[in-house]
Amino acid sequence: MQASDTVDTRVRRRLRELRTDQGLTLQDVAERASIDVSTLSRLESGKRRLALDHLPRLAAALGVTADDLLGAAPPPDPRIRMRAVERDRLTMWPLTNRGPAGGLHTYKIRVHADRTAPPDPLPVHNGHDWLYVLSGRLRLVLGDDDLTIHPGEAVEFSTLVPHWFGAIDGPVELIAILGPQGERVHLHP
Structure with a gap:
């Protein structure tokens, strides 16, 4: 102050x-x-x-x-204490605090083993998604491509391309960096 x-x-x-x-x-x-x-x-x-x-x-x-x-703002607590969000067979743990509006946020995501069938039509929204697979095999449907992403691999793509991700033979854990549009699609019904 x-x-x-x-x-x-x-x-x-x-x-x-x-x-x-x-x-x-x-x-x-x-x-x-x-x-x-x-x-x-x-x-x-x-x-x-x-x-x-x-x-x-x-x-x-x-x-x-x-x-x-x-009063003046208290000094910020660096710990992230937001709860996990479950939606569409995904569990998402926030790894970043709420920053400036419009900023990027990072999540650890668990893709449940039974998330295997993409919706029709595939979602499209403004922005980019970045995913890094920690464990399991991730199925990424990106436009006409059907890709398998292995542990240690990362993907980045425009979310203006129809897309969806799910599990191939068991649960998948990944780190995702999402913009505000991606957060709305993945976190809010």
């Missing part, structure tokens, strides 16, 4: 930090706080002054106390 920071400046900075650290959009926080999204945007950007009645609603929307919004 800088000596010249005003309360308004600190709250704006903390509001944005807490929102992005939690992976929330302006719309998410605005709905939770019962505040118009344009008002929240103007509060964060400094184009509107903060009113006292905003503090409790914003704090509750972010799951913190009003003191957390008023």
Whole structure:
């Protein structure tokens, strides 16, 4: 915190930090706080002054106390403590904290042995995926190609190409680096 920071400046900075650290959009926080999204945007950007009645609603929307919004950010804890996510016969463990919005995130993924049949049609989305196989044999369907990826091999591909990955004869463990679009496809229904 800088000596010249005003309360308004600190709250704006903390509001944005807490929102992005939690992976929330302006719309998410605005709905939770019962505040118009344009008002929240103007509060964060400094184009509107903060009113006292905003503090409790914003704090509750972010799951913190009003003191957390008023004070300086605590030093960051470097440990990653997010829970595993299970979806579509994948278990995904986050290996990176929520960084700046739009950044890349790393996951350890376990592909369950019974994830063997690709969907029709294959998913397509903006971005790139990068996968490194730790154990097992990974089946990667990439456009018209049906590839087997062995332990110690890495693949990188544009996700604008129809794609899917699954297991060949047992579970597969891999490390994946995903952008925000890939996270939405793999983590959120």
